[in-house]
Structures are given as structure tokens and as C-alpha cells.
Amino acid sequence: EAGVAQSPRYKIIEKRQSVAFWCNPISGHATLYWYQQILGQGPKLLIQFQNNGVVDDSQLPKDRFSAERLKGVDSTLKIQPAKLEDSAVYLCASSLLLQGREQFFGPGTRLTVL
Amino acid sequence: EDKVVQSPLSLVVHEGDTVTLNCSYEVTNFRSLLWYKQEKKAPTFLFMLTSSGIEKKSGRLSSILDKKELFSILNITATQTGDSAIYLCAVTSQGGSEKLVFGKGTKLTVNP
Known part of the structure; x- marks a missing residue:
């Protein structure tokens, strides 16, 4: 079974620039x-x-962060x-499913903002 | 607000030692407690605990939950250098989101 895929693996940008990350579950x-x-912190x-509906975005800084999952599969x-x-x-x-099942993680994207 | 506290934050042992990692929590409407191992970036699932007093075991790793005292322990026996990692504890609550609320993790270093 293929795992969660993410790209890119690393990204370096300057402050005020834009960046996008992709995930395929x-x-x-x-x-x-x-x-x-x-x-030094937990996730x-x-x-x-x-699916393609938002369940919880209470901790998303909506003034600068956005996310979508238009077809209910991959997400940006x-x-x-x-x-x-x-x-x-x-x-x-x-x-x-939503209730009571373990979550499987992708390799992550390391973002550095200079 | 749900809270998870892990201790110790870091631990250095020698191969062959046995270690116990601690996780205490405060959560409204507790559903489950999960342990993950994080070596590079992706946390990998170890255990999910929902009932008190039932030990879950996988090889040299075992874990148990105490819902009365609100804590869990993760034991690793006969440690190996490959056990070096950050061990994360997380909780979920019933109703609505299934988000994981994580502690800061325990960084375990096993020296040969």
C-alpha cells in the first residue's frame, strides 16, 4: 500500500513570498x-x-493560509x-474514517522562510 | 483547551537499557491516546489506546493507559540504536474533529 505523498520535500523562500504544498493521501x-x-514542538x-469538506480549520491563520481539496482526494x-x-x-x-482510526503521515515539507 | 505533557523531554541511554516514557493529558471527552515514533520527519504510528489497564505490545515496545489518573506510559525494553527517535504522544476527543493534540515529544538517544 502506497503511503501519503507530499511535495516538495524542502522549500526555501523569502518573507512575503508565496508557497504551496501538495499532498496525496x-x-x-x-x-x-x-x-x-x-x-522542538509536536505537530x-x-x-x-x-472528503472535500472542511471539518476543522479553527487553528488555520486564515489571513495568510488557505487549503483546498477540490475533488476529495489530493490537497494543496x-x-x-x-x-x-x-x-x-x-x-x-x-x-x-473520521472516527477513531489512526492517522498515517507523509514525509512532510520543510519550509524555511528567510 | 486539550493539553498533553510528556516527560522527560530528552533521555540518553545505552543499548540494552529499558526506558519508560510518560504522557499525561487533560482532554474534554477523551476518545483515544496514540503514540508515534518520529525519526526523520514523518511520525509513524505505534499504538492507539482507548481502554484503561489493557497493555498493548509490539515486540520490545509496550504501552498502557490509565484513564483515572490521565496518563500513559510507553516502555521500550532492550533498547537498540535504531530506537533513537522522538516519541510523540497525542490524544483525540469525542465529537466533531478527530484532530490529534500532541505533546512536545521525548527525544530518546540510544548509544552503543
């Missing part, structure tokens, strides 16, 4: 999550999709404009 997984992991949920997370504090690893995860 495990086939058949209806639920997709984006997490932000700042160095923090940014947004959660169930965008930051515009980026700030220094956005430097982090962005992890995508997926799970079979």
Missing part, C-alpha cells in the same frame, strides 16, 4: 489533515478535510504572504 482515505510542526493541526496548502515564523515542517496525514 493513501487511496481510499476520506479524511485528510494538515499539521504544522515547529522545531499542530491546521485544517482537517472529510498555500501560504501567502509567508512570515519568518512560518518556518516549520508541514505534515499531511490521512485516515480511513
Whole structure:
């Protein structure tokens, strides 16, 4: 079974630039999550999709972050404009159903904002 | 707000030692507690615990949950250098989002 795919693996940008990350979940997984992991911290949920609908985006900084999952499969997370504090690893995860199943994580994208 | 506290934050041991990692939590309407191992970037799933007192075991790793005292432990026996990683504890709550609320992790270093 193929795992969660993410790209790019690394990205370096200057502050105020824009960046986009892509995620393809495990086939058949209806639920997709984006997490932000700042160095020395545990991952923090940014947004959660169930198929192509948003379940939880309460911790997404909506003035600069956006995400979509138009066809209920792969997803894109965008930051515009980026700030220094956005430097982090962005992890995508997926799970079979909404309730009570473990989440499987992709390799992440390490973003450095200069 | 749901909260997860892990201890210790870092730990250095020698191969063959046994280690115990701790995770305490405060969560409204607890559903489950999960342990993940993070070596490079992607956390990999270890255990999901939902019931008190039932030990889950996988090889040299085992974990147990105490829902009365609101904590879990992860034991690793006969540690190997390949066990070096950050071990993350997370909780989920019932109703609505299934988001994982993570602790900061315990960084385990196993020296040969």
C-alpha cells in the first residue's frame, strides 16, 4: 500500500513570498489533515478535510493560509504572504474514517522562510 | 483547551537499557491516546489506546493507559540504536474533529 505523498520535500523562500504544498493521501482515505510542526514542538493541526469538506480549520491563520481539496482526494496548502515564523515542517496525514482510526503521515515539507 | 505533557523531554541511554516514557493529558471527552515514533520527519504510528489497564505490545515496545489518573506510559525494553527517535504522544476527543493534540515529544538517544 502506497503511503501519503507530499511535495516538495524542502522549500526555501523569502518573507512575503508565496508557497504551496501538495499532498496525496493513501487511496481510499476520506479524511485528510494538515499539521504544522515547529522545531522542538509536536505537530499542530491546521485544517482537517472529510472528503472535500472542511471539518476543522479553527487553528488555520486564515489571513495568510488557505487549503483546498477540490475533488476529495489530493490537497494543496498555500501560504501567502509567508512570515519568518512560518518556518516549520508541514505534515499531511490521512485516515480511513473520521472516527477513531489512526492517522498515517507523509514525509512532510520543510519550509524555511528567510 | 486539550493539553498533553510528556516527560522527560530528552533521555540518553545505552543499548540494552529499558526506558519508560510518560504522557499525561487533560482532554474534554477523551476518545483515544496514540503514540508515534518520529525519526526523520514523518511520525509513524505505534499504538492507539482507548481502554484503561489493557497493555498493548509490539515486540520490545509496550504501552498502557490509565484513564483515572490521565496518563500513559510507553516502555521500550532492550533498547537498540535504531530506537533513537522522538516519541510523540497525542490524544483525540469525542465529537466533531478527530484532530490529534500532541505533546512536545521525548527525544530518546540510544548509544552503543
